[in-house]
Amino acid sequence: xxxxxxxxxxxxxxxxxxxxxxxxxxxxxxxxxxxxxxxxxxxxxxxxxxxxxxxxxxxxxxxxxxxxxxxxxxxxxxxxxxxxxxxxxxxxxxxxxxxxxxxxxxxxxxxxxxxxxxxxxxxxxxxxxxxxxxxxxxxxxxxxxxxxxxxxxxxxxxxxxxxxxxxxxxxxxxxxxxxxxxxxxxxxxxxxxxxxxxxxxxxxxxxxxxxxxxxxxxxxxxxxxxxxxxxxxxxxxxxxxxxxxxxxxxxxxxxxxxxxx
Amino acid sequence: xxxxxxxxxxxxxxxxxxxxxxxxxxxxxxxxxxxxxxxxxxxxxxxxxxxxxxxxxxxxxxxxxxxxxxxxxxxxxxxxxxxxxxxxxxxxxxxxxxxxxxxxxxxxxxxxxxxxxxxxxxxxxxxxxxxxxxxxxxxxxxxxxxxxxxxxxxxxxxxxxxxxxxxxxxxxxxxxxxxxxxxxxxxxxxxxxxxxxxxxxxxxxxxxxxxxxxxxxxxxxxxxxxxxxxxxxxxxxxxxxxxxxxxxxxxxxxxxxxxxxxxxxxxxxxxxxxxxxxxxxxxxxxxxxxxxxxxxxxxxxxxxxxxxxxxxxxxxxxxxxxxxxxxxxxxxxxxxxxxxxxxxxxxxxxxxxxxxxxxxxxxxxxxxxxxxxxxxxxxxxxxxxxxxxxxxxxxxxxxxxxxxxxxxxxxxxxxxxxxxxxxxxxxxxxxxxxxxxxxxxxxxxxxxxxxxxxxxxxxxxxxxxxxxxxxxxxxxxxxxxxxxxxxxxxxxxxxxxxxxxxxxxxxxxxxxxxxxxxxxxxxxxxxxxxxxxxxxxxxxxxxxxxxxxxxxxxxxxxxxxxxxxxxxxxxxxxxxxxxxxxxxxxxxxxxxxxxxxxxxxxxxxxxxxxxxxxx
Numbered sequence: 109x110x111x112x113x114x115x116x117x118x119x120x121x122x123x124x125x126x127x128x129x130x131x132x133x134x135x136x137x138x139x140x141x142x143x144x145x146x147x148x149x150x151x152x153x154x155x156x157x158x159x160x161x162x163x164x165x166x167x168x169x170x171x172x173x174x175x176x177x178x179x180x181x182x183x184x185x186x187x188x189x190x191x192x193x194x195x196x197x198x199x200x201x202x203x204x205x206x207x208x209x210x211x212x213x214x215x216x217x218x219x220x221x222x223x224x225x226x227x228x229x230x231x232x233x234x235x236x237x238x239x240x241x242x243x244x245x246x247x248x249x250x251x252x253x254x255x256x257x258x259x260x261x262x263x264x265x266x267x268x269x270x271x272x273x274x275x276x277x278x279x280x281x282x283x284x285x286x287x288x289x290x291x292x293x294x295x296x297x298x299x300x301x302x303x304x305x306x307x308x309x310x311x312x313x314x315x316x317x318x319x320x321x322x323x324x325x326x327x328x329x330x331x332x333x334x335x336x337x338x339x340x341x342x343x344x345x346x347x348x349x350x351x352x353x354x355x356x357x358x359x360x361x362x363x364x365x366x367x368x369x
Numbered sequence: 370x371x372x373x374x375x376x377x378x379x380x381x382x383x384x385x386x387x388x389x390x391x392x393x394x395x396x397x398x399x400x401x402x403x404x405x406x407x408x409x410x411x412x413x414x415x416x417x418x419x420x421x422x423x424x425x426x427x428x429x430x431x432x433x434x435x436x437x438x439x440x441x442x443x444x445x446x447x448x449x450x451x452x453x454x455x456x457x458x459x460x461x462x463x464x465x466x467x468x469x470x471x472x473x474x475x476x477x478x479x480x481x482x483x484x485x486x487x488x489x490x491x492x493x494x495x496x497x498x499x500x501x502x503x504x505x506x507x508x509x510x511x512x513x514x515x516x517x518x519x520x521x522x523x524x525x526x527x528x529x530x531x532x533x534x535x536x537x538x539x540x541x542x543x544x545x546x547x548x549x550x551x552x553x554x555x556x557x558x559x560x561x562x563x564x565x566x567x568x569x570x571x572x573x574x575x576x577x578x579x580x581x582x583x584x585x586x587x588x589x590x591x592x593x594x595x596x597x598x599x600x601x602x603x604x605x606x607x608x609x610x611x612x613x614x615x616x617x618x619x620x621x622x623x624x625x626x627x628x629x630x631x632x633x634x635x636x637x638x639x640x641x642x643x644x645x646x647x648x649x650x651x652x653x654x655x656x657x658x659x660x661x662x663x664x665x666x667x668x669x670x671x672x673x674x675x676x677x678x679x680x681x682x683x684x685x686x687x688x689x690x691x692x693x694x695x696x697x698x699x700x701x702x703x704x705x706x707x708x709x710x711x712x713x714x715x716x717x718x719x720x721x722x723x724x725x726x727x728x729x730x731x732x733x734x735x736x737x738x739x740x741x742x743x744x745x746x747x748x749x750x751x752x753x754x755x756x757x758x759x760x761x762x763x764x765x766x767x768x769x770x771x772x773x774x775x776x777x778x779x780x781x782x783x784x785x786x787x788x789x790x791x792x793x794x795x796x797x798x799x800x801x802x803x804x805x806x807x808x809x810x811x812x813x814x815x816x817x818x819x820x821x822x823x824x825x826x827x828x829x830x831x832x833x834x835x836x837x838x839x840x841x842x843x844x845x846x847x848x849x850x851x852x853x854x855x856x857x858x859x860x861x862x863x864x865x866x867x868x869x870x871x872x873x874x875x876x877x878x879x880x881x882x883x884x885x886x887x888x889x890x891x892x893x894x895x896x897x898x899x900x901x902x903x904x905x906x907x908x909x910x911x912x913x914x915x916x917x918x919x920x921x922x923x924x925x926x927x928x929x930x931x932x933x934x935x936x937x938x939x940x941x942x943x944x945x946x947x948x949x950x951x952x953x954x955x956x957x958x959x960x961x962x963x964x965x966x967x968x969x970x971x972x973x974x975x976x977x978x979x980x981x982x983x984x
Contacts, residue, residue, distance in 0.1 A: 302907050317652045323663045326653020327625040335404050340426050343416035346433025
């Protein structure tokens with residue numbers, strides 16, 4: 109059973125790697141290897157057999173939990189396996205109100221004695237239920253499930269979007285995607301802070317052209333003039349809330365914009 | 370102490386942009402909106418997340434969300450759905466327009482069918498809120514301007530929009546009259562003046578005759594589909610063509626790119642009124658179809674190039690002006706003054722063309738975009754201050770009459786007649802042994818009946834049988850001070866009488882209007898409450914984050930930084946309380962929770978300064 113699951117995870121990881129989410133892919137390969145230590149493909153993809161086929165450029169091995177300065181979901185670096193002299197007492201758990209789609213509540217960032225897993229799958233979720241064993245959708249769902257367990261909502265949403273394109277009517281895929289997107293949006297919005305603030309561009313026009321942005325980020329950046337709030341930008345962008353939040357968080361993280369007043 | 374007089378405002382409710390002004394310390398001034406801009410785009414939208422947007426923010430998402438963005442509602446206000454202007458306008462609209470129960474126009478927005486005055490009311494409410502932010506107190510009275518050619522129905526619909534927005538509309542005045550008032554022409558000029566109003570989407574030419582403070586609109590015309598946006602489109606086309614030549618990509622196919630092109634074109638056009646060249650700089654405008662790095666659009670547009678691109682538009686302006694003056698039999702040399710209105714009229718090339726045509730310098734001194742709103746504010750001030758020399762009288766905006774044989778109109782009340790007024794005329798039957806006569810009440814200036822607005826009709830039956838011309842019918846028009854028109858017809862032989870009362874209608878019944886006003890009030894209350902809740906939650910989140918940070922620092926300190934366990938327990942209790950309050954919709958509970966957090970915070974922060982044991 110574990111071997112089969114590991115195989116599915118490797119497939120999902122490869123899809124994720126193709127979409128450019130190297131960190132998410134590595135997490136899935138590592139999880140596959142954990143479930144089935146004999147899985148040569150996972151080992152190879154992780155670069156643990158000395159072969160060149162691996163996603164990450166660095167020589168880091170193991171779970172490779174991202175550090176806060178890496179491009180990864182907010183909150184994903186506080187995994188239980190992370191060693192450290194003093195475990196940070198805060199920001200271990202973000203519990204969100206069910207179904208509101210609203211941003212995370214700061215009050216839920218209160219320290220708990222133990223880490224709780226609030227981002228996981230809905231209680232009723234059974235990944236393989238209703239789907240043929242070994243199908244691509246099933247692989248994707250399992251991959252998403254594992255990524256969610258690792259707090260990688262970005263990667264999970266990516267896989268779930270693919271799963272939904274393959275099984276658009278599947279209510280489980282839809283429910284899981286909806287929930288994952290909601291959580292991801294909340295996390296990204298928490299990164300932006302007060303949505304009433306009016307961000308401003310920190311760079312001069314001449315410097316902006318040297319950035320590595322796509323046209324959608326370029327569009328959002330063009331709307332930022334110090335007079336519109338983050339909240340307004342969600343309305344202006346013409347994109348989904350998730351896509352807009354992602355772009356804004358990226359612009360903020362890269363120091364292209366400042367949150368403003 | 371005498372109570373402060375209630376603030377009064379004048380509103381220029383434009384097709385493309387709207388402005389609000391007031392008279393302060395004797396000087397008319399424009400009230401800037403809450404984003405610091407004098408102009409508020411007349412655009413209303415519902416964003417993809419269901420938020421109602423008005424003004425600049427709505428305009429900026431117009432291209433990426435076209436179906437849920439309403440612009441140029443003024444083209445539709447007070448008109449019948451089946452009318453030519455509405456059918457013409459519909460071809461250019463990106464949003465859905467449907468027919469209401471009384472052949473009125475309804476705009477479909479976010480799944481709801483809204484009456485046009487409802488949409489205009491959203492813009493007026495925004496301007497009202499801007500004025501209230503300026504004065505720091507409620508504003509309830511306003512003068513609103515409309516084009517000189519607006520009929521009673523359109524004026525009534527604009528009044529209804531004001532009522533929905535919570536404004537008492539003191540008076541509706543003509544835009545060119547407001548412009549003339551802003552220049553003080555009521556006092557200084559006797560004679561004819563021309564007002565050329567080139568707005569964002571329309572070009573209106575009016576000739577006014579000013580006689581001892583009386584403003585008479587003697588001619589009005591123009592092109593309702595010529596305006597600043599045509600200049601923008603030329604710049605967009607130029608940018609698109611240049612980009613396609615360089616990269617082989619048509620930017621018009623991408624809505625995001627098109628929105629940016631539109632914004633950049635408008636900005637460039639405005640800049641080129643004051644500078645000779647401007648940079649168009651749109652980084653990451655599109656991603657090539659096969660992928661790869663996003664492309665930038667970088668270009669320089671000169672004033673000369675813009676004039677070249679739009680030469681024909683300038684010529685159209687002159688042609689239309691010439692036509693309107695020709696129809697009114699007014700020679701340019703007869704005019705005492707020429708006023709330019711609208712942002713577009715600040716373009717040097719247009720000023721030059723006007724100068725050449727009229728052989729005189731157009732008026733300067735009042736900002737062309739602001740002049741109408743300033744005039745409206747002056748009128749509002751005069752109305753309340755009873756400054757009679759500036760007071761415009763309520764007049765009939767268009768002539769009224771009845772249809773007569775041959776499909777013509779017999780005018781009983783000419784336009785610009787001061788109300789209340791009445792007029793009677795005797796007509797005769799046009800056919801032998803005619804037993805019935807149909808009285809069709811019309812409004813408009815055209816000689817042919819079907820080109821005028823039909824206000825109402827009724828039959829007078831039981832006429833004496835006689836050869837044509839022998840039965841006399843006396844028709845009386847009576848307009849009271851409220852503008853309500855009563856028309857009666859009486860058979861002079863038999864004394865038989867029939868009548869009709871015509872009230873200018875916006876297409877909304879009084880019941881509908883009341884319902885909409887209630888909905889609007891509910892919406893405002895809900896919006897205010899939501900805003901308050903939102904801001905309290907933000908405050909609560911900030912305080913909670915700070916308290917959590919402070920609490921965690923304290924927990925890491927040996928001996929809790931010298932704080933008594935009581936302080937930590939109280940802070941934890943405050944957080945518990947805050948957590949519960951945050952889930953409620955109760956502003957009071959949120960406020961109390963914020964206070965509790967704010968009380969605990971300084972105590973926790975003092976932990977370090979109290980001398981930590983072991984450090």
